[in-house]
Amino acid sequence: MDAHTLAQCIAMLLAALAFLAGFAANLRAMRLATPDAQPPVVRIAPFRASVWALIFIVAMVLWRFVILGRVGLYTHLDAFLLLSLLLTGMLFYFRRSQHLSGMALFLLPMISGVLLLGSILTLVTNRTFDYRSSWAELHILIVMAGSACFALGCVGGIVYLLADRQLRVRKHMRTDRWLGLPPLASMEKFNQLMVAIGFPLLTIACLMGLLHVRQWNTGIILKTALALAAWAVYALLLNIRRTPAFRGRRAAWLNIIGFAILLAAYIAVNGMPRT
Amino acid sequence: MQSFVPQPLRLQVVGLNHRTAPLAVREKLAASGDLLRHTLEKYREHFPEAEGVLLSTCNRVELYTARPLRSEPSPDTAAAFLAEIHHLNVNDVTPHLYHHQDRGMVEHLFSVASSLDSLVIGETQILSQVKQAYQAACELHTAGKPGGAFHTLFQRALAAAKEVHDSTSLSSGRVSVASVAVDLTRGVFDSFDDKTVLCIGAGKMATLMLTHLKELAPKKLLVANRSHDKAVALAAQFGGQAAPMEQLDDLLAQADIVLSSTGAEHAVITADRFKQLLKPRRYRPIVMVDIAVPRDIEPAVGELSNVYLYNVDDLQRVVAETHGKRDVAVEQSHQLLKQHVDEFVQWFGARDVGPIVRALYERSHDIAKRELDELVARMPDMTDEQKRELERAMHRVIGKILHSPVTQLTHQAEASARPMLAAAILKLFELKTMDPPPELPPKE
Numbered sequence: 088m089d090a091h092t093l094a095q096c097i098a099m100l101l102a103a104l105a106f107l108a109g110f111a112a113n114l115r116a117m118r119l120a121t122p123d124a125q126p127p128v129v130r131i132a133p134f135r136a137s138v139w140a141l142i143f144i145v146a147m148v149l150w151r152f153v154i155l156g157r158v159g160l161y162t163h164l165d166a167f168l169l170l171s172l173l174l175t176g177m178l179f180y181f182r183r184s185q186h187l188s189g190m191a192l193f194l195l196p197m198i199s200g201v202l203l204l205g206s207i208l209t210l211v212t213n214r215t216f217d218y219r220s221s222w223a224e225l226h227i228l229i230v231m232a233g234s235a236c237f238a239l240g241c242v243g244g245i246v247y248l249l250a251d252r253q254l255r256v257r258k259h260m261r262t263d264r265w266l267g268l269p270p271l272a273s274m275e276k277f278n279q280l281m282v283a284i285g286f287p288l289l290t291i292a293c294l295m296g297l298l299h300v301r302q303w304n305t306g307i308i309l310k311t312a313l314a315l316a317a318w319a320v321y322a323l324l325l326n327i328r329r330t331p332a333f334r335g336r337r338a339a340w341l342n343i344i345g346f347a348i349l350l351a352a353y354i355a356v357n358g359m360p361r362t
Numbered sequence: 363m364q365s366f367v368p369q370p371l372r373l374q375v376v377g378l379n380h381r382t383a384p385l386a387v388r389e390k391l392a393a394s395g396d397l398l399r400h401t402l403e404k405y406r407e408h409f410p411e412a413e414g415v416l417l418s419t420c421n422r423v424e425l426y427t428a429r430p431l432r433s434e435p436s437p438d439t440a441a442a443f444l445a446e447i448h449h450l451n452v453n454d455v456t457p458h459l460y461h462h463q464d465r466g467m468v469e470h471l472f473s474v475a476s477s478l479d480s481l482v483i484g485e486t487q488i489l490s491q492v493k494q495a496y497q498a499a500c501e502l503h504t505a506g507k508p509g510g511a512f513h514t515l516f517q518r519a520l521a522a523a524k525e526v527h528d529s530t531s532l533s534s535g536r537v538s539v540a541s542v543a544v545d546l547t548r549g550v551f552d553s554f555d556d557k558t559v560l561c562i563g564a565g566k567m568a569t570l571m572l573t574h575l576k577e578l579a580p581k582k583l584l585v586a587n588r589s590h591d592k593a594v595a596l597a598a599q600f601g602g603q604a605a606p607m608e609q610l611d612d613l614l615a616q617a618d619i620v621l622s623s624t625g626a627e628h629a630v631i632t633a634d635r636f637k638q639l640l641k642p643r644r645y646r647p648i649v650m651v652d653i654a655v656p657r658d659i660e661p662a663v664g665e666l667s668n669v670y671l672y673n674v675d676d677l678q679r680v681v682a683e684t685h686g687k688r689d690v691a692v693e694q695s696h697q698l699l700k701q702h703v704d705e706f707v708q709w710f711g712a713r714d715v716g717p718i719v720r721a722l723y724e725r726s727h728d729i730a731k732r733e734l735d736e737l738v739a740r741m742p743d744m745t746d747e748q749k750r751e752l753e754r755a756m757h758r759v760i761g762k763i764l765h766s767p768v769t770q771l772t773h774q775a776e777a778s779a780r781p782m783l784a785a786a787i788l789k790l791f792e793l794k795t796m797d798p799p800p801e802l803p804p805k806e
């Protein structure tokens with residue numbers, strides 16, 4: 088591993104920890120204050136964090152450009168930078184959204200996690216993607232785009248469960264346990280939208296992956312199985328209108344489980360040493 | 363002439379409230395409508411010598427009594443009476459009960475009527491509830507004679523409460539139960555132009571809740587009530603439709619928001635009933651606000667999938683939390699109430715022995731007048747000025763002699779000692795009186 092890559096990994100690690108600490112601090116401040124009494128710094132914290140995240144990620148991309156001479160998906164580092172860039176873009180969207188602004192803060196740990204995972208995977212394996220054709224790069228691009236949707240759905244699922252719990256234990260928005268969470272209906276619609284966008288992307292990515300398998304080995308079989316398992320979960324979620332019993336908390340859990348399976352597929356295979 | 367020794371009355375209150383009993387216990391003792399009338403009639407049968415007012419709201423059930431010192435109901439008897447009326451074991455109820463007497467009872471009543479004892483300090487509903495309880499007792503003749511101590515007590519409590527609300531900022535800046543319900547609904551739904559609101563019950567609380575829910579501008583409003591006429595009237599007021607209670611299942615299948623405030627004594631919506639409706643509803647989320655006591659909706663309904671159920675305690679707890687810090691207005695209210703309580707307690711203490719004190723002075727002045735007349739007859743040379751001076755001296759002597767015993771009787775003695783002192787004075791001075799106790803002048 089060259090020095091630049093090592094430095095970038097460390098920078099991503101530190102950035103991830105910084106975002107996580109910022110999230111925890113803001114969460115605590117919000118829980119201790121009522122909406123009317125929240126200081127301005129708490130209210131605009133997610134926006135500030137998103138600006139810093141964007142600046143950091145663009146800086147990392149430029150850094151990679153300087154090293155490689157081009158912008159592209161060359162290693163895990165690039166793939167996860169792309170993913171975190173997509174998620175950071177959503178931070179700005181949430182900020183401007185009427186109903187979903189409360190989700191912005193909860194996206195920070197996801198961005199932290201993506202940066203963390205990217206740096207750790209690179210530190211462990213530092214694997215470059217094995218491109219034989221441009222389809223392979225397109226496959227990675229589509230996987231990341233789909234993963235971004237499912238990551239957002241996962242965050243939406245977690246926030247849904249938090250809000251649901253808050254409503255069920257009768258903790259009202261005006262009490263000192265207010266978290267400023269979006270309405271349940273908004274989150275349910277958002278989660279379904281993410282599945283609706285991500286599922287076709289995942290389907291295309293799976294098909295592209297299957298069509299281009301050169302040799303079936305344990306790693307490929309495991310990755311395919313996990314990807315198909317995630318695909319089945321999202322297929323169920325996509326048809327929630329026909330299976331209303333899976334609305335609400337069950338759908339939220341499925342979003343979380345589906346993303347966890349996808350993540351497991353990526354980590355289990357791409358994190359393993361190539362044989 | 364018939365001698366009159368007034369029996370001192372013991373004022374007491376026995377009850378439970380939101381601080382001492384959970385909703386599940388309070389709703390078992392709640393009494394409204396026919397049950398309230400029945401309770402007061404039974405009270406009159408059991409305790410003919412005592413006066414009583416039963417105050418039953420969603421946050422408290424209290425039995426106020428004024429009884430002769432050695433008669434019933436004692437606090438234990440009152441507790442047993444309340445339990446018996448509701449077919450409860452008194453041991454299940456007693457741990458949640460409190461009682462106050464004499465000055466403590468007066469302070470408690472004044473605080474209750476002024477909403478200083480409410481879960482939501484500053485709420486104005488309690489004032490009308492106390493008034494209604496007093497009026498019900500008057501109609502059923504359990505509140506004593508007009509102009510009697512109990513009447514005066516309640517009238518003074520209502521007047522004091524009104525003055526507190528008018529003179530202080532206690533009632534301003536409140537968050538209401540209805541506004542909290544709207545906020546909770548906004549936590550579940552992001553838009554309301556496609557939502558259906560179902561209101562079960564057509565009483566005052568339903569009207570209040572609908573007034574706030576109107577700001578959501580739902581697509582449809584349905585009102586169901588036992589009395590179809592009331593449902594029609596309420597629906598017309600808010601641009602909705604009246605629906606028969608018999609179609610409640612269909613209405614629940616359509617509704618996204620349910621407000622329930624009937625006076626039913628048992629749950630109208632049970633968990634078993636609502637479970638059958640989850641599938642027809644396609645598991646759509648629903649917010650149910652149950653402000654009735656006893657509750658209209660079984661708590662188990664709130665455990666079902668995508669059901670968000672709130673009862674009156676949930677809503678009021680939130681309101682109370684937002685009003686935690688209004689110390690200045692609360693302190694002012696307490697000061698104002700203290701003046702009223704002091705005034706009433708002083709009057710009440712003097713009321714019992716007023717006739718005796720008056721008779722004592724009259725007797726003393728009669729004796730002094732006779733002696734003075736005899737003296738004047740024996741001394742014809744006495745000038746008018748000398749007569750007046752002598753008369754004044756006699757009055758001063760009488761005043762000085764009687765000051766100590768009268769003060770002891772009216773201010774210093776405990777209520778339990780007054781009969782003995784009164785009887786002793788009557789006997790020793792051979793007093794007889796038929797005057798009724800004077801009334802406390804009404805407040806303007």
